[in-house]
Amino acid sequence: MSVPTRSRGQREDGHPDSRLARRQRRLEELLEAAGVVTGAELDAILDRYLATAKPANGARVVARAWVDEGFRHRLLADGNAAVAELGFSMGGGIQPQLLRVVENTPRLHNVVVCTLCSCYPLALLGPSPSWYRSEAYRSRVVRRPREVLEEFGLHLPGHVEVRVWDASAETRYMVVPRRPAGTEGMAEDALAGLVTRRGLIGTAAV
Amino acid sequence: MTRIHDVGGMEGFGPVDPTEDGRAFHADWEARVFALNTALIRRQAYTLDEFRDAIEHLAPERYLASSYYERWLEALEGLAVKKGLVAPGDLEEEGGDAPGPGPRGSGEGRGR
Secondary structure, three states, X not given: OOXXXXXXXXXXXXXXXXXXXXXXXXXXXXXXXXXXXOHHHHHHHHHHHHHHOOHHHXXXXXXXXXXXXXXXXXXXXXXXXXXXXXXXXXXXXXXXXXXXXXXOEOOEEEEEEOOOOOOOOHHHHOOOOHHHHOHHHHHHOOOOHHHHHHHOOOOOOOOOEEEEEEOOOOEEEEEEOOOOOOOOOOOHHHHHOOOOHHHHHOOOOO | OOOOOOOOOOOOOOOXXXXXXXXXXXXXXXHHHHHHHHHHHHOOOOOHHHHHHHHHOOOHHHHXXXXXXXXXXXXXXXXXXXXXXXXXXXXXXXOOOOOOOOOOOHHHHHOO
């Protein structure tokens, strides 16, 4: 997981970072002075987040579903309980959320969005990419999903239905991609290595 | 009432730029804003729903002109005041280029 840079340049949106950094520091100082937070606590939160929230987690879940039919059924029926079998939780230290896992088939492709903000299963997918938070993705994938998927280089045949899942305040979605052909002999770990964050969101095949 | 965050189906935002650089945060302050929010929700200073609501209440022109974590910072400042954790006059002036009242430069070391 990457560590944030110390860049203080101009943001892509034209706001100087230094002013925002000043506002953030001031707020943190005030909250620390008021005894509400401590710097060490914030450090610990970041360390833990950057060390544990990764798309490799979601990939492990998918690989298990590919090799273990019983797990696959449990995962689709109750995402929270199934990922807990692998030691993952949807709490993130904040509020536990419902995990709904949806599966791609030869006739159905799923894609996940949060039109209202950027909700998604952080613990399993890691920090969300910029495009997932962008107005362009949020506004268009619900109206023109095939067009948006093309922009990611994913071309779906016309007979494949596309289903878009819009996260709510309580529910997070994750996609189980189709297991690639020719991987029958592969071990679970190696299979997990095939699964990308885009595959878990639905903007890539795997 | 429809607010600006509710962009589903809206036209005019152009194509998606799918490039990724793999970085979770693009500046220290973004990481600290993320951590502050987690800490405050854990402390039950406010709920996740209140946080979302605060972002969704940003004025449309403000919302669209702000980066992702800038919206978060704005929401955090508003909630900190609303919950009586800080006095509004103590916050760094938004948009002001004059040095704020806090210590200068020394806070960098704690950034991640």
